[in-house]
Amino acid sequence: MSQLPTLRQLQFLIALAEHGSFSRAAEAVFVTQPTLSAAIKELEMILGTVLVERGARGAALTPAGEVVLERARRVMAEAEDLVIAAQAAGEPLTGPFKLGVIPTIAPFLLPRVLPALRALHPKLEVFLREDLTDRLFDALRERRLDAALVALPYEATMIETKAIWSDEFLFACPPDHRLAGAGKLSPSDLADEPLLLLEDGHCLRDHALSVCSTGSARSDFAATSLHTLVQMVKSGLGATLLPRMAVDAGLVDQMGLAVLPFDPPVAGREIGVAWRKGSARAEEAIQLGEAIRASLAPGEKMQDGLATASGTAG
Amino acid sequence: MSQLPTLRQLQFLIALAEHGSFSRAAEAVFVTQPTLSAAIKELEMILGTVLVERGARGAALTPAGEVVLERARRVMAEAEDLVIAAQAAGEPLTGPFKLGVIPTIAPFLLPRVLPALRALHPKLEVFLREDLTDRLFDALRERRLDAALVALPYEATMIETKAIWSDEFLFACPPDHRLAGAGKLSPSDLADEPLLLLEDGHCLRDHALSVCSTGSARSDFAATSLHTLVQMVKSGLGATLLPRMAVDAGLVDQMGLAVLPFDPPVAGREIGVAWRKGSARAEEAIQLGEAIRASLAPGEKMQDGLATASGTAG
């Protein structure tokens, strides 16, 4: 095997590429310019290729240098992941943990879950970010998040998920609605019912639509949150589907709405954790999901299951 | 950013895991045992975690050590890829290049292509391996191959492909066959024609079947190579589809078979290069494909196209 470069040399190359000059790059990595010069020169010798074009107005990477730069970034990222994974393996669920949550889950789940989580893992510092699934997954892919709580199923590449909870849909309508008196519903009851839904981008909209394949959304109105959605239902603009989690959290309390369950097999969505495939904190993400599940249903135990890959390659 | 470990330390950890003892691992990486001991100890200090259980009968990794080991392997693989990519970028298509080829391409394409390739890239040393697509793709994923020549389309994860040539199908039958006199064929002519095909595992079998969706294979006989296949056709056992490339290479010369083309749009398969997604030699694989295409059709130029990902994630 030919000689390998040093992580330090790769780090220097990255700094050089970012600052466009030996001297400024050296400053950025807290060494003197000759040190960095020598390191780059040795890197070039190891690789047998000129990586940098030295000029009077600074330094620029050669095409080969660009290729190596990209690889160097990957090596550094893997190395950093190793450190994180080691710390996580040594003492799981401690330290800062960046968790994304979708808006149709966050306000209803977190108040129940966060106190229990703090009690269970006092050293864990959960940083929250609320956003749509797409943007959360982007953040996972770019390592800006460690895990996310989302609704499943959801197609995505480079992302793995594990379901932790089933969230049943309930039908909500004004008290004078034709279905308000029905005991239980089946999806076919909604065949010609135009539903009020959240605006595009919310996965709840798609999951609700998939319940009633023949049903349609009212295209003239779309709510921006579940809270405004129930206000619209209360105003008599139509009916909608709500996740039980939100109803249990008091979303429709004292609203005077009729809320009806579905006959089994109940319609609903799965709530799950998601993480970047290969993430250093994948194991912790699963454990976090398990902790959340436990705090939702103390006593019960979910059957073990392998993490399922939503993407097909990686 | 916390302190990073050294590639050397990771290399030592890998050796330690593989040999199960400090002293033997040290021998394997050509250092003395105290050196390796100190390196592992420092690695543990950097990561803040005990990685190795020292015992009188050797050393074993802790669970955290196993996690770090897996990560370390990834880091090392990335670092090695960097070296390879640098060399490839500095002087593309030189040195050893491990190329896989499927059996329905190799005997007909290589005699035409290899001499031209040697002329074009004298420093390139092509090591060939002939195998079925599945096994070639496995080898690509495990880095045992740099690229492969296969027939497309073919579903696979972690693999990217680029088409370089269209290989038309020709219908071959005994001279007394009912279709032997037809000028040109359309796929519907094969509706009730039981075809002789290669045995399972050969992609040519599937590609041929996909031409005539209603056609069926003779399940009692399956050939192991195109050469035995034409022998079977000659014996009057039935008809088959052959790639033009094989016919052009003389597969049916002096066999006394009827060989008929299809009406446009002609049926066929694409021949393309495949490489592991993220491979250090991806660019070279594309260039190799281009060189092969050029040697097949001097003068023509294929339109530029981006490499297409067969997998959906990476």
Next chain:
DNA sequence: GCGAGCCATAACTATTATCAATACCATGTC
């Protein structure tokens, strides 16, 4: 209880990474 095998420690050495100082080189300004 003793030898074999194995890891840890200590003291020393060789290597190399780093620094401060300086030489050198291209470019734009007066």
Next chain:
DNA sequence: GACATGGTATTGATAATAGTTATGGCTCGC
């Protein structure tokens, strides 16, 4: 054309560290 400016390369001294040999101590199997 002399000159300041902003950059890289070179040099020689020094500090840090990775490596070695020698040794000690531990556990296990006989």
